Each structure stands twice: as structure tokens, then as C-alpha cells.
Amino acid sequence: TKSLPAFLCTEHNPLLLGYSRYSTQRKMKTTLLLCMCHICGVATLAKQPNFVLMMVDDLGMGDLGCYGNTTLRTPNVDRLAQQGVKLTQHIAAAPLCTPSRAAFLTGRYPVRSGMASYGKVGVYIFAAASGGLPAQEVTFTKLAKQKGYSTALIGKWHLGLNCERSDDFCHHPSSHGFDYFYGITMTNLRDCQPGHGTVFSNVVAHVPFQGIGLAALTVLVLHVLGIFTLSWRILSIFSLLVALSLLLFAGFVFTFPYLNCLLMRNHTIVEQPFSAESLTQRMTHEAVDFLRRNTERPFILFFSFVQVHTALFASERFRGKSAHGVYGDAVEEVDWSVGQIVNTLDSLNLTENTLVYLTSDQGAHLEEISIRGDVHGGWNGIYKAGKSTNWEGGIRVPGIVKWTGVLPAGIQVDEPTSNMDIFPTVVSLAGLQMPRDSVIDGHDLMPLLQGRVTRSNHEFLFHYCNAYLNAVRWHPRQSDSVWKAFFFTPDFYPENSTLCLHTHTCFCTEEYVTFHDPPLLFDLSKDPTESNPLTPETESNFQPVLDAIREAVALHTSTLTVAPDQFSFSNSVWKPWLQPCCSSLSELCVCDEDRSTANQ
Numbered sequence: 302t303k304s305l306p307a308f309l310c311t312e313h314n315p316l317l318l319g320y321s322r323y324s325t326q327r328k329m330k331t332t333l334l335l336c337m338c339h340i341c342g343v344a345t346l347a348k349q350p351n352f353v354l355m356m357v358d359d360l361g362m363g364d365l366g367c368y369g370n371t372t373l374r375t376p377n378v379d380r381l382a383q384q385g386v387k388l389t390q391h392i393a394a395a396p397l398c399t400p401s402r403a404a405f406l407t408g409r410y411p412v413r414s415g416m417a418s419y420g421k422v423g424v425y426i427f428a429a430a431s432g433g434l435p436a437q438e439v440t441f442t443k444l445a446k447q448k449g450y451s452t453a454l455i456g457k458w459h460l461g462l463n464c465e466r467s468d469d470f471c472h473h474p475s476s477h478g479f480d481y482f483y484g485i486t487m488t489n490l491r492d493c494q495p496g497h498g499t500v501f502s503n504v505v506a507h508v509p510f511q512g513i514g515l516a517a518l519t520v521l522v523l524h525v526l527g528i529f530t531l532s533w534r535i536l537s538i539f540s541l542l543v544a545l546s547l548l549l550f551a552g553f554v555f556t557f558p559y560l561n562c563l564l565m566r567n568h569t570i571v572e573q574p575f576s577a578e579s580l581t582q583r584m585t586h587e588a589v590d591f592l593r594r595n596t597e598r599p600f601i602l603f604f605s606f607v608q609v610h611t612a613l614f615a616s617e618r619f620r621g622k623s624a625h626g627v628y629g630d631a632v633e634e635v636d637w638s639v640g641q642i643v644n645t646l647d648s649l650n651l652t653e654n655t656l657v658y659l660t661s662d663q664g665a666h667l668e669e670i671s672i673r674g675d676v677h678g679g680w681n682g683i684y685k686a687g688k689s690t691n692w693e694g695g696i697r698v699p700g701i702v703k704w705t706g707v708l709p710a711g712i713q714v715d716e717p718t719s720n721m722d723i724f725p726t727v728v729s730l731a732g733l734q735m736p737r738d739s740v741i742d743g744h745d746l747m748p749l750l751q752g753r754v755t756r757s758n759h760e761f762l763f764h765y766c767n768a769y770l771n772a773v774r775w776h777p778r779q780s781d782s783v784w785k786a787f788f789f790t791p792d793f794y795p796e797n798s799t800l801c802l803h804t805h806t807c808f809c810t811e812e813y814v815t816f817h818d819p820p821l822l823f824d825l826s827k828d829p830t831e832s833n834p835l836t837p838e839t840e841s842n843f844q845p846v847l848d849a850i851r852e853a854v855a856l857h858t859s860t861l862t863v864a865p866d867q868f869s870f871s872n873s874v875w876k877p878w879l880q881p882c883c884s885s886l887s888e889l890c891v892c893d894e895d896r897s898t899a900n901q
Contacts, residue, residue, distance in 0.1 A: 349448060349599035350704075350730050351655040353592075353642060354723065356405070356603070357635055358398065358457060358489070358610040361665030362697055363682030364632050370680070372624045373632050377640030378701070381659060385703025386712045386750045390783070392719050392762055392774070393663045394742075396688055396695035397806075398459050398488055398610075399424040400765070401662040401720065406440040406460075406477065408724025408743035410765065413861065414438050416460075417768035418868035421808045423689075425459060428487050428561045429879040432872030433461015433472025435865065439736045441727040442478030442601055448731055451595045453481040455588045456605030461867070462486045463879045470568055479603070483566050483587045485575060486881075489610045492554070493562035494577050497612035498672035499554050503805040559889040563881060570883035571895040577614040580607055583895070585638045589645045596649050601727070604642065608635050611669050611677050628677055653706045656730065660720055661698040663688050668805050685831045686799040689806035690791055691764040691771045692831055694799070708750050716757035717776050717783065722746045740860050761853045766791075766809035767868075770858075773850045774825075785831070786820040786850050819847060 362368055366375045367382035394404030400411035400423060411417045414435055425432065434440075442452045454474045461472030474482040491497040523529035564575035588604050608614070608631040615630035619637070623629025639659065646652045665679030667687035681687050681694035688695055700718060702708060721743030728735055729745045744758035757776065764772040766789075775784040791807035791814055793800055801807035808814075822835045822843060837843045866872065882890035 348654060349450070349732065351599055351651060352601045352727055352730075353646065353655055353657045354601070354603045355606070355639060355642070355657075355659045356402075356456075357606045357659070357661045357699075358608060359663065359666045359679065359688055360609055360632070360635070360661035360699065361679030361681045361687070362661075362684055362694070362699060363680040364609075364665065365699055367701070368699055369682055373629050374623070375632065375636040377636045377643065378659060378699075381639065381643065381657065381703050382701050382711075384705065384710045385657070385701055386708055386714055388700030388702070388718050389713060389715045390717045391660060391698055391700025392717060392764075393661070393696045393698050394719055394721050395423075395765060396663045396690055397423045397767075398457075398662050400767070402458075402460060402605075403434055403438075404742075405662070405720045405723060406434070406442070407438050407739075408441070408721045408741045409438075409739065410721070410742050410763065412765055412768050413740060413742075413864060415864035415867040417765055418873075419768045419866065420868065420870075420873075421810055421813075422873070423767045423809070423868070425461065425487065425873065426561075427873070427875040428462060428563060428881055429467075429875050429877065430461070430873050431464050431876060431879060432867040432869070433464075434477060435867065436471060436476060438477075439739060440477045441724045441731075441733075442603070444478070444728055444733045444736075445599075445601055445731055446478055446480075448733060449598060450731065451481075451591075451598050451600040452479050452603075453588075453591045453600070454479045454484060454603045454605060455482075455584050455591070456484040456603075457488060457607050457610075458482070458484060458486050458605070459488050462881065465879075467879050467881055468568070473568065475567065481567065481591060483564075483584065484605065485562070485564055485607060487561055487563075489577065489607045489612060490562070491612045492557045493574060494558075494612035494614060499557070500805065501550075501554055501557070556889065559891060560880060560882075563883070563890075564895060566895070569894075570881060570892065572893050573881075573883045573890050576893075577607070577612065579616050580614070581634050581638055582616050585641050588638075588642055592642070592645050592649060592651070596651065599731070602642075604638075606635055606638070608632075609679060611666070611671075613671075613677050626675060626677075628679060632679070656702065656704045656707075656726075658703075658723060659699065659701045662720075664695045664698060666806070667694075668800050668802055670802075683830050686791075686793075686807075689801070689808075691766055691787070692790075692799070693825070693829065696764060702746065702750055709752065712750075712752070714749060716749060716755075717759045717762055717774060718746060718749070718757060719743055719759060719762060761850075761857070763854070763857055766814075769809050770854065771809070772820075773854060775846070775850055775853065777849075781826055783825040784846050784850070785823045785825055786847060787817055787822075788820050789814040789816045790821065819843075820850075822846065 363370055366379040393401045395401040395411055400416050403411045403414055403416035445452060458474055463469050464471035470476060491500045524531040558574045562574035563570050564572040591602055613627045613631050615627055615634050619630045619634040623633050646655050664681045664687045667678045669678040671677050684693035684697050686692035686694045725741060725743045726746045735741060748754045749757060760776055762774040763770060772785055772787045791801060794803040823831050835843055883892040884890055
């Protein structure tokens with residue numbers, strides 16, 4: 302409902318001028334009616350908006366029909382794009398799950414909150430680790446609760462759980478502004494589902510077999526030459542250590558799903574390990590229930606899909622139905638779920654007061670090959686590489702925003718935007734105050750989405766690989782160019798590919814990257830596939846562009862303060878006293894108390 306101008310409530314109402322044949326009493330009645338319409342309109346506009354924010358896990362830019370896919374069926378997401386605004390240069394603040402989600406909730410680069418790793422692994426692996434999103438970080442849900450919002454997270458969290466005890470829940474969603482939580486605290490690794498193998502099989506890639514073999518050969522030669530005597534005792538001890546190591550590794554792999562793949566409702570574990578087959582169905586049921594419970598108060602629903610991260614799964618009604626195996630089945634089930642949520646908003650008459658947003662936490666994971674040799678990763682369209690890299694395929698993600706009656710329909714915005722922009726957008730629309738003691742890196746999207754401005758406020762975007770500044774994007778104010786400079790790039794394997802098959806994901810540490818001086822420079826407006834790095838000979842502005850980028854980096858880094866490292870060894874390692882367990886360790890923590898409706 303749109304507000305009518307205030308002058309309709311006065312004698313100057315043009316609808317009444319010239320109606321002299323009407324009695325004064327009739328004019329007064331008409332004026333009163335229009336005035337009531339005006340008041341109702343103002344009341345409607347003043348009503349706090351709702352937010353449904355949907356994030357798919359590892360969804361590629363090219364996996365949706367509205368972004369060019371012609372073989373996967375995504376009618377509900379496509380309809381969302383037709384009825385809203387489609388962002389074509391929507392950028393994840395990080396190419397990995399944990400830091401990207403931290404940035405989304407806080408509106409800040411994850412390096413500011415300590416949610417960026419200095420080591421190889423940039424996400425949490427153990428449910429009993431003590432790292433997580435710090436309590437002092439302000440999320441948009443924390444702020445929204447000040448205005449009476451009902452808030453829920455359905456799905457994947459992956460931002461920590463406990464600090465000092467197995468029940469302190471210092472990093473739990475409830476500590477960051479969510480009233481209700483139904484989902485998994487970690488991520489959906491291959492180990493979580495029977496028959497998918499283990500992600501830790503890739504550990505062999507990090508074992509220095511060459512060095513070990515050379516050492517063994519050296520010892521053997523010295524023994525044969527009589528320089529060194531290899532006793533049976535030493536050989537027995539060595540063999541025992543090897544056998545013990547293998548046994549410990551096998552035990553670790555066996556127990557991993559029981560200890561780390563758990564489903565919670567609020568603070569209670571309801572399934573450990575969780576069964577994935579019907580999980581999207583159950584999550585969708587929970588989301589619909591939450592919407593129905595909150596028709597009379599403002600709400601924020603963060604629906605964080607577990608799909609399409611591996612281990613891939615799809616419920617029975619979708620399994621084997623797509624043209625792209627189980628990955629396609631999972632994408633189409635996600636689309637069904639989106640349709641259920643949007644249709645529920647329609648049936649509850651909430652559509653005109655609800656902003657709906659859909660994105661992915663980063664690009665598709667291209668290195669996902671199943672134990673049977675099947676490709677289990679998605680498609681990033683024309684964009685290079687994928688998840689764990691800051692090539693466009695790793696960070697350029699779908700971004701769709703719909704708000705019936707407020708945002709135009711069927712519009713495409715090509716300007717750079719970020720998933721960090723959701724924070725200031727929610728804060729502004731909900732009538733909240735931005736935090737004064739924190740640097741917020743996102744910008745309110747509404748002026749751009751409504752067409753009130755044509756340029757993004759993101760002149761620069763800084764792309765981090767874990768805690769290391771990897772690349773910078775520059776969209777000059779008076780230019781259509783989008784420059785992107787890489788200070789280092791991952792070493793691909795095989796060499797001429799855009800994959801890191803030897804390590805399962807690309808790493809950011811020195812031994813896995815190549816540094817560039819001068820930086821690799823691309824103009825994405827002309828070369829979106831990042832195929833042709835520029836040189837001083839091919840680009841006259843080469844040096845001025847790099848000078849401007851270096852100046853921006855200096856300014857950006859001057860705003861950074863040291864934050865406690867949430868991925869330090871101490872914060873990342875498994876701690877037995879923090880282990881969440883719904884039965885007992887002797888029972889491997891197994892339980893199934895979830896009574897949600899599934900496979901409806």
C-alpha cells in the first residue's frame with residue numbers, strides 16, 4: 302500500500318476542486334475518506350520490513366537459469382530474478398565458507414574480526430574447536446532484536462560453537478542475535494554421509510613421501526656399506542610407529558562423523574550424526590513454520606542451505622531427476638525450497654513487506670571428485686577457477702533481491718556489490734543505528750537497487766585469501782573499467798588447469814602460490830574471464846592504475862587493527878572437553894531425537 306500525499310486531507314485536494322455542486326457535508330466525507338487512506342498508507346510504510354535471506358552453499362554463478370544455465374531447472378529462483386533485481390557483479394567477501402559468512406553477518410572483512418586464517422586451512426573442521434565469531438562482533442540480527450525482530454537461522458552455521466565448556470555456547474547462533482536455530486553447527490563434509498569416502502584421504506597429498514623414501518634409502522645404503530647398523534629392534538620400533546599412526550588415522554576417520562556431523566535445535570542436539578537425505582525437506586518445514594509463527598511481528602529469517610556442498614545429497618523426490626547427476630538434483634531441490642518459502646510469504650500476505658535475498662557463500666568447488674570419479678562440483682559459467690580462489694569463479698556469486706512494490710522488477714545491476722552490503726541494508730531499513738565503534742565495509746544497497754543512483758559505493762573491494770591480501774578490485778568513479786590486480790595467485794595442478802586437485806582446495810600460504818611484481822592486472826570490463834593480463838605495452842594506464850591501487854591498499858590497511866586469531870592452532874584443534882555429545886562417548890554420541898516432518 303502506497304501513501305497518498307498529505308494535501309489530500311485538506312480543502313486543497315484537487316479531486317474536490319470544481320465539485321461545487323457537491324454539498325459541503327459530502328466534500329467533508331470524501332476528504333475524511335482520503336485522509337484515512339493517507340493515514341493507512343503512512344502506517345503501512347512505517348511498518349518494519351521483514352527479511353528472508355537465503356544463502357546456498359558452494360553454488361556456482363552458472364548453476365541457475367537466470368544466470369545462463371540452460372540444462373538445470375530452477376524456475377523458482379528464475380522467477381525471483383524476474384520479479385526483482387539481479388546483481389551480475391555480486392562479490393563474496395571471501396572464497397571460503399567460514400570467513401564469507403562472518404563477513405555477511407557483520408558487514409566487515411573477516412580479517413577485522415580474526416575470522417581469517419594465517420595457515421592452510423581457512424574453515425573450522427572440528428565441532429570441539431574453541432574458535433568462532435567473537436562475541437564482541439555486532440551482527441545485524443543482534444541489532445534487529447533491539448527493534449523487536451524475531452530472528453531465526455535455519456541450516457548451516459560454521460562459525461564456532463563453544464569456548465571453555467561443551468555447553469557454554471559462546472559462538473552459538475543464539476549468542477549472535479538468533480532467537481531460533483535449527484541446523485548444523487559445522488559443514489557437510491564427505492565424511493558426514495556413508496558411502497562418500499573421506500575428505501581426509503587427501504591428507505596423503507601432504508605427506509612428504511619423497512623425503513621419507515629418500516631417508517629410508519639412505520639408511521638402507523649405509524646399513525649395506527656397514528657404516529650404520531640397522532638392528533631388528535630399531536626396525537621393529539619404526540614399524541610399530543607406522544602401524545600405530547595408520548591405526549590412529551583410521552580411528553580418526555571412523556569417529557569423525559559421529560563427533561562432528563550433528564544437527565541441533567536451539568541448544569539441543571537432535572541428531573548425531575545427522576541424516577542428510579531429508580534434511581532440506583526438514584529445514585524447509587522449519588522455515589515455513591517460523592514464517593507462520595511470525596505474521597504479527599517483524600522477522601529476519603536466514604535460511605542457510607546445507608546443499609550443494611559435498612557430500613552431495615537429494616531427497617527421494619528429486620534424486621535422479623536432473624540432467625547433471627546428484628549435483629543437479631541438489632540444485633533443483635534448493636530451487637523447490639526457495640519456491641516453498643516464497644509461496645508461503647505470498648499465502649500469508651507478507652510479500653509486500655518482505656525483502657527477499659538469495660546468494661551463495663562463494664563459487665562452486667571445482668575440485669570435488671567423488672570416490673567413484675564423478676564430478677560433484679558446480680559450474681561458474683565463464684568465470685575462472687572456483688571456491689578457495691579470488692579468481693572471479695571463486696568470489697563472483699549469484700545475487701538476487703526482490704521486494705514487491707518497493708524494488709523494480711526484472712532489472713539487472715552490473716555494478717560491484719558485496720555480500721557485506723546486506724548488513725547496512727538491513728540496519729537502514731529496520732531503522733537501526735550503525736555501530737559507531739566498528740568499521741563497516743558494506744554499503745546500503747537500496748539506492749542502487751531502486752535506481753536512485755547508478756554507481757556502486759564500492760570504488761575498491763579487497764579480496765583476501767585467508768588473512769592475506771590477494772587482490773584488489775577498482776571501479777574508478779568516472780570510468781566503466783573494473784580493474785583487478787593480483788599480488789599472488791594459486792599454483793594450479795595440473796599446471797595448465799584452473800584446479801588444485803593435488804590439495805582438494807587451493808591454499809594461500811607461500812609454498813602454494815606464485816607472487817607477482819608487478820601485480821597481474823586485468824580489466825574485467827573487457828576481460829571478465831581473466832584470460833589476458835595487461836602489461837605496460839598493452840595498457841597505457843598500467844602504472845597509474847597500480848599506483849592508485851597501492852594507495853588504496855595503504856589506506857585500507859591503516860584501518861585494520863589486530864584481532865584475536867580465531868584460527869590459531871589453539872582455537873582450531875580438537876578439544877575433548879568441548880565435544881558436543883547427545884548420548885555418551887562410549888556410544889559414539891549417537892542419537893536421533895529429531896521429530897520434524899520430512900519428505901512431505
